[in-house]
Amino acid sequence: MQNTPLLKVIDQFGVKRTFPLSKSEFTIGRRVENDLQVMSNSVSRYHGAIVREQGDYYLVDKGSKTGLFINNEKVERGVLHHLDRIRLGGADDYDIQFIVPEYEAPRSSGDALSGIHSAINAAEELKNLARYVEVNQAFKFSLSPEDVLRLIVDAAVELGSAERGVILLKNKTGELEFKVARDGGKKDVPRKDFSLSTSAVKEVLRKNKTVVVNEDDHHSFEVGHSVAFLKLRTIICVPLHRFQMRANMEMTSMLQQELIGVLYLHSSKVTAGLSYSSRSLLESLAFEASKCLENVRLMHEEQEKQKLEREIELARDVQVALLPAGFIESNLYELAAESIPCRHVGGDFYDFMTLPGGRLVLTLADVSGKGISAALLASLAQGVIDAQFLAGHSPAEVLGNLNRVIVNRSDANRFITMFSAVLDTDGTFNWVNAGHNPPMLVRDGGEIELLTTGSLILGAFDFAGYDDSHIKLNSGDVFFSFSDGVTEAVNSHGELFGEDRLLALLKSSVKQTANEIKDRVLKEVLSFTRGLPQGDDITVVALKVK
Amino acid sequence: MDINVRASGEIVILDLEGNLTIGNAEETLRKRIEELVASDRKYMLINLANVPMIDSSGIGGLVKSFTHAKNNGGKLKLLKPTRLAQQLLSITGLLSVFEVFEDEAVALASF
Numbered sequence: 001m002q003n004t005p006l007l008k009v010i011d012q013f014g015v016k017r018t019f020p021l022s023k024s025e026f027t028i029g030r031r032v033e034n035d036l037q038v039m040s041n042s043v044s045r046y047h048g049a050i051v052r053e054q055g056d057y058y059l060v061d062k063g064s065k066t067g068l069f070i071n072n073e074k075v076e077r078g079v080l081h082h083l084d085r086i087r088l089g090g091a092d093d094y095d096i097q098f099i100v101p102e103y104e105a106p107r108s109s110g111d112a113l114s115g116i117h118s119a120i121n122a123a124e125e126l127k128n129l130a131r132y133v134e135v136n137q138a139f140k141f142s143l144s145p146e147d148v149l150r151l152i153v154d155a156a157v158e159l160g161s162a163e164r165g166v167i168l169l170k171n172k173t174g175e176l177e178f179k180v181a182r183d184g185g186k187k188d189v190p191r192k193d194f195s196l197s198t199s200a201v202k203e204v205l206r207k208n209k210t211v212v213v214n215e216d217d218h219h220s221f222e223v224g225h226s227v228a229f230l231k232l233r234t235i236i237c238v239p240l241h242r243f244q245m246r247a248n249m250e251m252t253s254m255l256q257q258e259l260i261g262v263l264y265l266h267s268s269k270v271t272a273g274l275s276y277s278s279r280s281l282l283e284s285l286a287f288e289a290s291k292c293l294e295n296v297r298l299m300h301e302e303q304e305k306q307k308l309e310r311e312i313e314l315a316r317d318v319q320v321a322l323l324p325a326g327f328i329e330s331n332l333y334e335l336a337a338e339s340i341p342c343r344h345v346g347g348d349f350y351d352f353m354t355l356p357g358g359r360l361v362l363t364l365a366d367v368s369g370k371g372i373s374a375a376l377l378a379s380l381a382q383g384v385i386d387a388q389f390l391a392g393h394s395p396a397e398v399l400g401n402l403n404r405v406i407v408n409r410s411d412a413n414r415f416i417t418m419f420s421a422v423l424d425t426d427g428t429f430n431w432v433n434a435g436h437n438p439p440m441l442v443r444d445g446g447e448i449e450l451l452t453t454g455s456l457i458l459g460a461f462d463f464a465g466y467d468d469s470h471i472k473l474n475s476g477d478v479f480f481s482f483s484d485g486v487t488e489a490v491n492s493h494g495e496l497f498g499e500d501r502l503l504a505l506l507k508s509s510v511k512q513t514a515n516e517i518k519d520r521v522l523k524e525v526l527s528f529t530r531g532l533p534q535g536d537d538i539t540v541v542a543l544k545v546k
Numbered sequence: 547m548d549i550n551v552r553a554s555g556e557i558v559i560l561d562l563e564g565n566l567t568i569g570n571a572e573e574t575l576r577k578r579i580e581e582l583v584a585s586d587r588k589y590m591l592i593n594l595a596n597v598p599m600i601d602s603s604g605i606g607g608l609v610k611s612f613t614h615a616k617n618n619g620g621k622l623k624l625l626k627p628t629r630l631a632q633q634l635l636s637i638t639g640l641l642s643v644f645e646v647f648e649d650e651a652v653a654l655a656s657f
Contacts, residue, residue, distance in 0.1 A: 015551055368602035369568070370578070415606060417638065435638035456639035460609045 005057055005080075005100045007050070009036060012093040021057065023432070026050040042066050042090020050080065050098075059086055066090040083209050126159070142221060149180040150188075152263070152289045159282050160236050162265035164189055165195055166196070169240075169261035176201065176262060196264065197235055198440075204237035204262055207492035208271065210283060211237045218421035238263040240418055242294065260293065318340065327515060330356045330358065332546060334514040338522060339539040340485075348483050348537035349378050351385060358425045361389045364436060364481045364541055365418040375407070381458075385420070395420045395432040396466040399458060403466070404436070406459035419481055427473045427545065432466050434458050437482060442506045444476030478510050478517060479543040484522070489529045497528050518542040547571035547597075554654050557589040558582055559625075563596045566604030579622070588620025589657045593650075595626035600634055608625040625653050630656065637639050 006459045007019040007026070010365075019026065019036060027034040029047040038047070044064040057080045066089025066474050080086075086096040088522045149167050158164040158246040166181035166189070180198075181189040197213070204211040242258040263286055326337050338352050351363040363385055367374045384405055388398040399420060406416065419439055421431035435457030438450040449471075456464035473479065482502065489497040505524055509517045518540055525538060548563035560578065565571060575592075582590060592608070594600075608624070615622040622644045627635060637651045649652035 015549075167644075210603045366602070368606050415602075415609065417602075437637065452637065454636060454642060456643065457605075457609075460638075460640070461613070461643060 003101070005082075005098060007086075008095075008097045008099055010095040012040075021052070024052045027062075036096075038088055038091050038094055040088075040091040040094070043088050047088055056080075059098075064089065079263055108413070118406075121248045143356075146180060150182060150186075152181040152285070153180055154186050155285055156263050156265055156282060157182055158239070159285060160265040162234075162236065162267040164194065164267075165263065165265040165400075166194055166259060167263055168201070170259070176205075179261075182510040197266075200235045200237050201262060204239050207261065208259060210239065211235075234267050236282070238265075238282055240286050240290050240293070242290065254346055263289070264546075295333070327353065328354070328360075328379075330354070330360070332358075332427070333360065333423065333543055334546065335360070335362070335541065336514040336518040337539075337541040337544045339519055339537065340377070340522070340532050340534070342485065342537050348367060348381060348395055348485070348538055348539045350541050351382055352541075353386065353389070355389065355422075356487075357396065360423040361420070362419040362423065362481075362541065362543065363418065364439070364483070364539065365416050366436065366483055366537075366539075367416050368414045374414060376415070381406070381416055381418075383459060394468050395430055396468040399432050399434050399466045400464075401456075403456075403458045403464050404422055404462060407462045415457045417457050423473065423543070429471050429473045430468050431471070432468055434464075434466065437484060437487065439479060439481035439508055440503060441473075442470070442478045442480065442510050444510065446507055447508065448503060448507070463521040473545045475545055476510070477545045478506065478508055478514075480517065480521075481539075482498065482521070483539040485534070485538035486525055486540060488536060489525050489538070490532065490535065491528050492530070492532060497525055514542040517544070547574060547575060549574065549580070551582075553587075556587075557591055557654055557657050558587045558604070559591045559593060559650070559654075561596065565599040566594075566597050566607065567599055567601045568603040571615060572603045572607035575607045576610055576614075579614060580638045583615060583618050583620055588615060588618060590620065590622045591625050591647075591650075591653050591657075592622065593625045594628065594631055597631065598628060600627075600631045605634060608644070609640070621657060623653060623656070624646065625650060 005021045007021060009019065013015075023035070026036070027046065027049045028036045028038060029045050030038060030040070030043045031045045034046065043066070044062075047064040048059060048061050048067065048068045051060055058077055059068055059070055059080055060077045061075065067074050068089065069075065069087040070080065070084050072085075080098040082098070082100040084098045086098060088094060088096075139524040153165045153167050156162070156167075161399045162184070164181065164183045165177050168176040169179050171177045178191050178194070181191065181194045183189050200211060200213050203213075231370060239259050240261040240263060242260045263282075311498045328335050335352060337352070340349060341348065349363075350364050350365070351361075353361050355361060363382075365378065365381060367378045367381070381402060384402050385398055388401055392428055393401070399418060402416075402418075406414075416432045416434070417436040419431065419433075419436040421429055423429050431451055432455065433452050434455050438452035441451055443449070451469070453469060455465070455466050458464070460544060487497055487499050487502060491497075501524075502521065505521060506517070512520070521540055521542075522538070547562060547566060547570070550561040550563070552559050552561070560575075562575070566575065579590065582588070590611075592611075597604075612622045624635075625647050627646060632641075632646070635644065635646065645653075645656065647656070
């Protein structure tokens with residue numbers, strides 16, 4: 001299975017698929033029975049096939065109207081090599097590439113090198129092999145990224161019998177950057193002393209295959225101006241690809257091979273060249289180098305991740321410290337609130353304050369997503385809300401203004417769900433719900449109301465409008481608000497705590513005090529999820545009218 | 547989460563498979579929508595039939611995608627959200643903004 005070639009297909013929508021060529025015949029055509037169905041009217045019903053014969057793979061035309069092409073050359077029957085591009089006449093927008101996962105040395109008539117360079121002698125072969133193994137071993141030790149690059153270039157220079165070599169890697173903007181250059185004596189070559197043939201580099205980027213330019217050989221590609229000027233004899237450019245760990249080679253949504261850099265060698269010795277086996281060893285080295293570069297990248301990523309997690313923990317401690325004390329009381333009401341944040345800092349918050357005149361403002365909110373920016377947005381929102389209510393605005397006005405503030409911060413790909421209300425001293429309760437879990441109102445007599453009007457979440461659309469709803473709270477009524485973490489808590493059987501369970505719990509607790517109700521709900525949720533890690537912030541607020 | 551794209555005339559149908567939850571899913575969706583809009587495929591129908599779970603991150607992705615399409619003269623509509631998704635869309639008020647359909651043919655005809 002390891003050596004089964006693959007067909008990488010990108011269709012007209014850009015959807016990528018991979019097909020292992022495990023059968024002796026892999027058919028391509030418009031009809032659905034084909035192994036690869038290409039839906040285009042110019043493609044014949046049974047257009048062609050890839051057949052395997054004695055270890056080689058051939059693309060065969062099955063009598064198509066518009067023809068089959070390998071690297072833009074029309075074929076009736078042609079052998080396929082690693083990285084060859086197959087095109088179906090009439091389906092120009094389909095990109096099909098033949099890939100041999102473990103690189104196999106090309107064996108064909110098209111290879112510009114075969115027969116040109118000097119015969120391989122046994123000693124050279126052995127030396128090459130030993131060098132390859134040594135590099136392989138070295139990769140297992142942890143070296144600095146620059147040292148790794150030096151090792152790669154040194155090995156490549158030796159394998160390619162080159163005078164000097166350089167490794168170029170793509171930077172964040174996709175441009176190739178000169179990284180490390182070495183001469184045959186394992187010394188660094190400063191950038192200013194190394195002349196690169198830009199046309200050779202462009203060629204390898206374009207073809208995405210190893211490119212060899214030999215002065216005597218005009219077949220590879222047109223010798224660009226820069227090459228002639230440098231009086232070079234041989235340039236060898238090997239592409240470096242992004243090495244991807246894949247769990248399952250048969251998976252259909254695979255990423256296209258990504259070029260991350262180039263290994264560039266040159267030599268001015270006339271007899272310098274690239275023996276057949278050296279070339280395949282060079283490409284194997286490039287493969288190993290890609291793996292190694294990927295490991296270096298992963299290590300770097302891991303370090304960044306750990307740094308971020310430490311920052312998140314710090315932000316969480318700060319956030320928890322900012323929450324108001326969990327209980328306030330007046331002649332009219334008792335309010336008990338508690339928030340149990342999850343492992344990651346999140347965007348849940350509750351806020352309450354008393355306004356002059358004895359009115360209570362109550363806000364529950366949940367910022368989408370996790371992490372520091374969610375927490376920061378939560379803090380911003382809290383600030384805006386406090387200021388707005390102090391200025392005497394109603395809940396609808398406050399949320400409308402907050403919505404505009406958040407929408408205008410378009411860099412934040414976040415929104416906030418929020419419930420905000422003002423309880424006046426005569427029991428009138430003026431509320432707005434912007435996409436938050438509907439709080440439950442349990443009347444003294446046991447009737448239930450869910451406080452929602454389906455208003456839009458904050459931060460999604462600037463055209464969102466908010467209206468105040470007015471109800472009257474009477475003695476003995478219980479208002480209860482909660483975050484997702486309550487109803488979506490999961491037990492060891494995979495069951496959700498759910499709204500029904502919460503409702504039943506509240507109904508049976510309606511005679512208790514706010515603190516008792518709040519504690520009871522928390523206790524029930526925590527024992528429901530007994531032992532399992534918390535999935536989300538748990539925030540509860542119980543307000544009871546005396 | 548995987549996205550399979552198919553076309554029905556001018557309309558592109560994105561069949562989502564897997565959870566639209568925190569992680570790469572939201573980014574994958576948004577990027578795909580951006581690519582489609584950039585290649586002038588601006589009428590899009592997102593099929594949520596095979597999306598068992600959506601969380602706030604997924605909702606954010608849908609909102610961002612909707613806005614992007616709208617700002618570029620396009621339309622984005624939803625098809626067959628699961629019951630959970632419907633509930634979420636309802637609570638967040640998004641049902642008043644998104645057009646949601648149970649039937650593909652009806653959805654396509656509405657563009």
